[in-house]
Amino acid sequence: MKINLLVGGPIENYPERLLEKRGQDELWVGADKGAVRLCEAGIKPILSIGDFDSSTNRERYLVDVMSKEVMTSVPEKDDTDTELCLRLIEQRFHPDLISIYGATGGRIDHLLANLFCLLRPEFLNMISKVEFIDKNNVIRFYNPGEHEIKQIEGMRYLAFVSMGPVDDLNLYDEKYRLRHANLSRVISLASNEFVSETAHFSFKNGNVCVIWSKD
Amino acid sequence: MKINLLVGGPIENYPERLLEKRGQDELWVGADKGAVRLCEAGIKPILSIGDFDSSTNRERYLVDVMSKEVMTSVPEKDDTDTELCLRLIEQRFHPDLISIYGATGGRIDHLLANLFCLLRPEFLNMISKVEFIDKNNVIRFYNPGEHEIKQIEGMRYLAFVSMGPVDDLNLYDEKYRLRHANLSRVISLASNEFVSETAHFSFKNGNVCVIWSKD
Numbered sequence: 473m474k475i476n477l478l479v480g481g482p483i484e485n486y487p488e489r490l491l492e493k494r495g496q497d498e499l500w501v502g503a504d505k506g507a508v509r510l511c512e513a514g515i516k517p518i519l520s521i522g523d524f525d526s527s528t529n530r531e532r533y534l535v536d537v538m539s540k541e542v543m544t545s546v547p548e549k550d551d552t553d554t555e556l557c558l559r560l561i562e563q564r565f566h567p568d569l570i571s572i573y574g575a576t577g578g579r580i581d582h583l584l585a586n587l588f589c590l591l592r593p594e595f596l597n598m599i600s601k602v603e604f605i606d607k608n609n610v611i612r613f614y615n616p617g618e619h620e621i622k623q624i625e626g627m628r629y630l631a632f633v634s635m636g637p638v639d640d641l642n643l644y645d646e647k648y649r650l651r652h653a654n655l656s657r658v659i660s661l662a663s664n665e666f667v668s669e670t671a672h673f674s675f676k677n678g679n680v681c682v683i684w685s686k687d
Numbered sequence: 688m689k690i691n692l693l694v695g696g697p698i699e700n701y702p703e704r705l706l707e708k709r710g711q712d713e714l715w716v717g718a719d720k721g722a723v724r725l726c727e728a729g730i731k732p733i734l735s736i737g738d739f740d741s742s743t744n745r746e747r748y749l750v751d752v753m754s755k756e757v758m759t760s761v762p763e764k765d766d767t768d769t770e771l772c773l774r775l776i777e778q779r780f781h782p783d784l785i786s787i788y789g790a791t792g793g794r795i796d797h798l799l800a801n802l803f804c805l806l807r808p809e810f811l812n813m814i815s816k817v818e819f820i821d822k823n824n825v826i827r828f829y830n831p832g833e834h835e836i837k838q839i840e841g842m843r844y845l846a847f848v849s850m851g852p853v854d855d856l857n858l859y860d861e862k863y864r865l866r867h868a869n870l871s872r873v874i875s876l877a878s879n880e881f882v883s884e885t886a887h888f889s890f891k892n893g894n895v896c897v898i899w900s901k902d
Contacts, residue, residue: 578823578902579877579898579901580791580798580821580898580900581824581875581878584875584877584898585875588873588875629796633796636872657803657851658799658803659803659806660797662796662799663767683799685795686794687793
């Protein structure tokens with residue numbers, strides 16, 4: 473089962489037509505402003521979560537009547553909306569994949585909080601089923617091991633980002649290869665590319681995120 | 688002396704009217720597509736750097752005639768444009784401040800490469816004079832010590848981002864305070880705020896970036 477999560481980032485960064493013509497069998501969770509946008513687009517969230525402190529009464533009413541369930545969180549909480557949603561989505565639905573939209577653009581502290589929160593011990597066991605998607609990027613996360621990744625249509629570039637120290641990183645069959653690299657800190661190895669339909673990489677310790685992107 | 692550096696990210700993320708009505712005494716360096724944009728806006732770069740492999744002949748000619756100096760870099764080099772520019776700007780001009788524009792928006796691998804490259808040993812001694820600026824964010828970097836920061840007009844939010852392990856982080860007088868926090872990895876402590884004109888923080892080991900931002 474796949475869950476789509478819409479958080480509150482700027483609409484300009486959404487993939488094209490994100491909220492148009494969605495299949496009725498798609499499952500959406502909305503976080504705060506994201507929940508409002510889902511409901512305004514006629515998509516009924518299976519769960520809406522947020523403090524809704526920047527929403528109008530009309531928006532809050534819309535979310536209440538359209539959502540299957542609404543959970544009101546406390547403003548000024550320690551968790552970000554994304555963290556709260558990830559935890560609840562995992563507990564409730566045990567999905568195979570969580571595709572997060574609206575997490576990029578605008579505030580960079582939010583983007584970094586979204587990317588980095590997956591390193592929290594409680595989320596490490598679910599990072600392989602989380603992806604962030606915007607109009608220019610798809611971001612997925614990997615625990616140590618051997619991995620095969622596939623081209624995504626329209627996304628020309630490929631990047632490997634160490635999320636902290638990473639041991640023995642191997643990029644076997646990408647345009648720019650790497651053997652037994654030990655990275656001591658966060659590094660974004662940008663502007664790599666696929667040379668065939670699939671690419672393979674491995675590493676021993678740490679966490680890596682892979683970014684498919686286009687200009 | 689202050690140097691402005693324009694790299695090649697999307698124009699939509701520039702601060703408003705970035706390239707209009709600039710003072711004639713401002714010093715600009717352009718990286719690749721950024722150099723083209725400076726010249727097209729009538730700003731004469733003191734240095735233009737790039738492989739210009741995605742520029743037209745007309746664009747390349749414009750850069751050649753308008754720039755005080757052009758350095759052609761090799762495509763598919765190991766350094767990113769930003770790294771190359773930082774190194775050259777420091778060697779040539781020894782500026783007090785390097786304000787980088789065009790480093791955000793679009794590809795997230797580029798954004799992360801730009802932020803994280805400052806952790807390379809060769810750049811650590813200059814991180815305190817580098818800032819990234821876009822329409823929603825100002826990002827500055829700090830080495831260990833005691834620091835005072837000031838409000839930036841229009842930027843409501845304040846974030847402290849550990850760029851790796853950070854020891855004994857103290858946020859003394861921000862809206863959300865922290866005492867003697869040891870952070871073991873990259874974490875974005877987002878959505879803090881100033882409570883007066885200035886705020887103070889300190890930490891003992893590691894590197895912290897501070898993000899002033901607005902929605």
